[in-house]
Amino acid sequence: MADEAVNAGSAPEPVQRELYSNIDKIEPDGRIENQGNGTDIAGSTKRKINEEDAPATVSKRQKGVASIKAEYLVQPTGNRGVARRGAEGDDEAEGADDRYRGDRNSRDNRQGQGGKGNKRDKKNNKQKGQNTSRTFGSSYDKIQLCNTRALYPEFSPKECPFGDRCRMEHDLRKYLEKGKREDLTTFGGKCPVYESRGVCTLGWKCRFAGSHSEERETEDGRKELVLTEDAERKAAAEISTAAEDEVGVVNVVPKEAKINLSKRKTGTxxxxxxxxxxxxxxxxxxxxxxxxxxxxxxxxxxxxxxxxxxxxxYTEPPFLPSEKRRLYYGPETPVLAPLTTQGNLPFRRLCVELGAQVTWSEMAMGLPLIQGEKGEWALMKAHESEIRPPTFLQKNTVVQGYDNTKDLKFGVQIAANKPWLACKTVEVLTALCPSIRAIDLNCGCPINLVCEQGSGSALLDNGGKLENILRGMNYVSNETPITVKIRMGTKDNQPTAQKLVKRLVLGGYEAIEAGKGTSGVAAITLHGRSKQQRYTRSADWGYIADCAALINRLKRERSVQTDTIREADPRDLANDGHVYFVGNGDCYSHVDYFSHLENAKVDSVMVARGALIKPWIFEEISAGQYLDKSATERLSYVEKFAKYGLQTWGSDEMGIGTTRRFLLEWLSFACRYVPVGLLEHLPPNIQDRAPAFKGRDELETLMSSENYKDWIKISEMFLGPAHPNFRFEPKHKSNAYEIEAEG
Ligand SMILES: Cc1cc2nc3c(=O)[nH]c(=O)nc-3n(C[C@H](O)[C@H](O)[C@H](O)COP(=O)(O)O)c2cc1C
Structure with a gap:
């Protein structure tokens, strides 16, 4: 929160000065044009800071339409009508229930095939054109190789405990010849796992096995197939060949710990x-x-x-909350939102490389976590780049005691409906995952399956319960700060977030009466939409600004109160009593980002769909200018995702299938990008739909395609031909299909 004097500003020089002094001019090369309403900064907090108000210069800017230069329109003289998908499909993307049907990005649970979902959700979603029972086919080898053969030299395999009863293949040569598809030639034919670890944990099953195996002559003159290792690289990666070791990945919870949880042997x-x-x-x-x-x-x-x-x-509590590690949010820490399905480890890793300073896990459900479900625990894994400290330029209010060297980027989001569940989830999480910046409680999820149980958005209507849940989490989380993500309210035009924010910062009436202290949250993120509204209209940054102003006022009042009434116990006050406030909704460029910081006075801005459509938004923010990425550059990000996917989910047939599936999920957003060089008006608005257009070259046109077959084509550039049984169904039925996989 931009408390008084310390808020020094945001964007890197020199763009920053321009942004604040004259927000009316930005051109594609970074100069500013037509942002509009920049002069209203000092005015009422209820001002509208959305782009609809921006005056047009080139030709009149049409509300809701991305105006594309005439030469790129497919029918430049005819119908300029909207031909492409807009934000309306995002409800399906965020709210599809397949996330809760075993669709998790675990190496052990990689195919993402789920059950059938809840009847009521199906009925509701049917009307909205949502695909409720998505299936993703399967990607298996034709002949399955027994694990006793997968990692061993041909002549010295492990003994198979199932003997003659084992239905898997034990003849390595037969498997290599007839059981698996040919090796991939992408990535220079080199296995991305081997390249980073010096050894491939999938051995013969790897689709790049040729790059880490050879035929050797034994002493008796026979030819033996053996797997190779790069000892130096392996030592550098400090790993053994145990299949569970994951290089560069943190929060890998041991199998025994999950088994203990499932057997209820883990105490809380x-x-x-x-x-x-x-x-x-x-x-x-x-x-x-x-x-x-x-x-x-x-x-x-x-x-x-x-x-x-x-x-x-009245008895005193058994213990007080521990003092928390301090947090920091500032203009230099743009936040990547929690994104179910989409915000997987490879995508977050890419965003961090491009400048995201805070990342969140996909939302994990409390119950399966405390029951030791491996798919849910897999969501806690983070890449090592996510545990490095966020950039820290001290541009905002800095809380006393903040130590950037102890800070990290990656936080975990959970959903829970009761204090007992939230407390136990937090306790096991903090015990088993050493690398967590903060634990966030989701109070924004609109999915019926989640809300019917009283979690997600349902908590917005039950402030007392929410406060109790957060207080409990705060008591048991040791030094890990607790944060919360909310929406404006559940119903349209009836925002309740201000009331809720007041409760969360000061404590509700009954809590004050009982001397319980505050909820203890260190940060609040507000998505400027109601649950009911979903993505149909723009986020309300005026309302976000009102809440920011309220939080500032409350903090001032509270500090006066604590000065005069009693000395505050640091354990009662997370973050030294400073509750950071992050705004969220529709951020799609550095211009949006900095104008929200300036106008709404939020500490930082969380980016969700903007990052999915153009992950280099973080780079734009740190550069303070638009980056007109060529199609080749954009394709290089796809390549990176594919590589990171194989390193996360494995380079065998199954891992490739999982990587392809999540790559296609991402491409379903990435195809919405309209290159800034093609636009007549800037800044671009995430809610705008684009008319049909062609790119500046064939690749750009291909990357803008909304046709699933083109996404498959793109995936095949790095992952080879899709498996014959691979299926992909996008979340919106308008683009539903069942692919005839080529190859
Ligand atoms: C595909 C998708 C998945 C999402 N998953 C989550 C989630 O797991 N937890 C959460 O708090 N919000 C989730 N959200 C909401 C976003 O975090 C964010 O609040 C919302 O999209 C508004 O930001 P935006 O306008 O920048 O997209 C999701 C949104 C999308 C589109």
């Missing part, structure tokens, strides 16, 4: 003690409220007596 002593205390004191609380009622009906004489009684019954 802090949560148990805390919850016991909460239960014991709930009677006390109840009687306090009874006192209030008595007061109301005029029995004032009993007030003091009853209060004294209650105080005698």
């Amino acid at each position: 002593p802090r949560s148990d003690a805390y919850l016991q205390w909460v239960n014991a004191n709930s009677d006390d609380l109840r009687s306090r409220f009874d006192n209030k009622k008595k007061l109301a009906i005029g029995k004032e004489d009993t007030e003091k007596e009853d209060k004294d009684d209650n105080r005698a019954q």
Whole structure:
């Protein structure tokens, strides 16, 4: 939060000065033009800062339409009508229920095939054209090689415990000849896993096995197939050949830990003690409220007596929340949003490379986590680049005690509907995952399956419960800060976030009465839409600005209060009492980013779809200018994703299938990018639909295609021909298909 004097500004020089002084001019090369309403900065916080208001210069800017230069329009003289998909499909992308049907990016659970989903969601979604039961086919070898052969030399395999009963193939040469498809020639024919680790953990099953195997002559003159290793690289990667080791990946939870959770052998002593205390004191609380009622009906004489009684019954909590690691959000820390399905490790790794300073895991459900489900725990994995500290230029309010060297980028988002579940989830998470910046509670998820259980957006309508959940998380999280992500409210035109923010910063009435302290959150992120609104209209940055102003005021009031009434216990006040406030919604360029910082006075901005459509948005933010990426550059990001995908999910047939599936998920967003060089008006608006257009070269045209067959073609440039049984269904039915995989 831009508290008084310390907010020095944001964008790197010299663009920053221009942005703030004259937000009216930006051209594709970074100069500013026509941003509009930049002069309203000092005015009311209720101002509109969306682009609809921007005056047009070239030709009149049409609301909701990305105006493309005439020479790139496919029918330049005829119908300029909207031909491409807009943001309406994003509801399906965010809300598709296949996420909760085993569709997880675990190496152990890689195919993403799920069950059938919930009936009610199906009915609702049918009307919206959403694909409810997506399937992704399967990508298996024709003949399955027994694991006792996969990692060993031809003549010295491991003994198969199933003996003659084993249905897998044991003849290595037969498998290599007839059981698997030919080696891939992409990435120079070199296995991306071997290249980074000096050894490939998939051995003969790898589709690049030729690059790490050879035929050797044995002493008795026979020819033996053996796998090779690069000892130097392997030593550098400090790994063994154990299949579970993952190089450059953190928060890999051991199998035994998950088994212990599933067998309920893992204790949660802090949560148990805390919850016991909460239960014991709930009677006390109840009687306090009874006192209030008595007061109301005029029995004032009993007030003091009853209060004294209650105080005698009240027991102190078993422990106080530990002091938390301090957080920092500033203009130099653009945030990549939590993105179910899309925000997988390879995508986050790419975004970090392009400048994202804070990343979030996909939302993980509390219950499967405490039950030890491996798919859910796989979501906690982060790339080593995500555990390096975020950039820190001290451009914003810096909390006393903040230590950038101890900070990291990667945080984990969870969903939980009850204090007990949230506490236990946080306790096991902090015990098993050492590399977590903060734990965020999702209060924005609109999916019926989640809300019906009282999680996600449902918590917005139950402030007391939400506060209790957060307070509990804060008690048991040791030094890990707790944060929360909310929406404006559940219903359209009835925003409740301000009330909620007040409760979360100061503590609700009943909490203040009971002397419980605040919720303890270190940061609040507000997505400027209601649950009901979804993506149909633009995010309301005016409302976000109002909330930012409110938080600032509350913090000031609270610091006066704590100065005069009592000395604050640092353990009660996360982040030294400074609640950071992050705005979220529709950020699609550095211009959006910096104008939100300046106008709405948020500490930082979270980017979701903008990053999916153009991950280099983070680079634009740090450069303070538009980057007109060529199609070749954009393709190089696809290549990186493919490489990172193979390193994450494996380079065998199955890993390639998983990588392809998640690459296509990403391309379903990336194809929406309209190169800035083709646009008549800037800044681009994420809500705008583009008419049909062609690119500046064939590759650019291909990369803009909304046709699934073209996405497959792009994937095949790096992952080879799709497996005959591979299927992909986009989240919106308008583009549904079942592919006839070529090859
Ligand atoms: C595909 C997709 C998946 C999402 N998954 C999550 C999620 O897991 N947790 C969450 O809090 N928000 C999720 N969101 C919401 C975004 O984090 C973000 O709040 C929203 O998209 C608004 O930001 P934007 O306008 O920049 O896209 C998701 C959104 C999309 C499009």
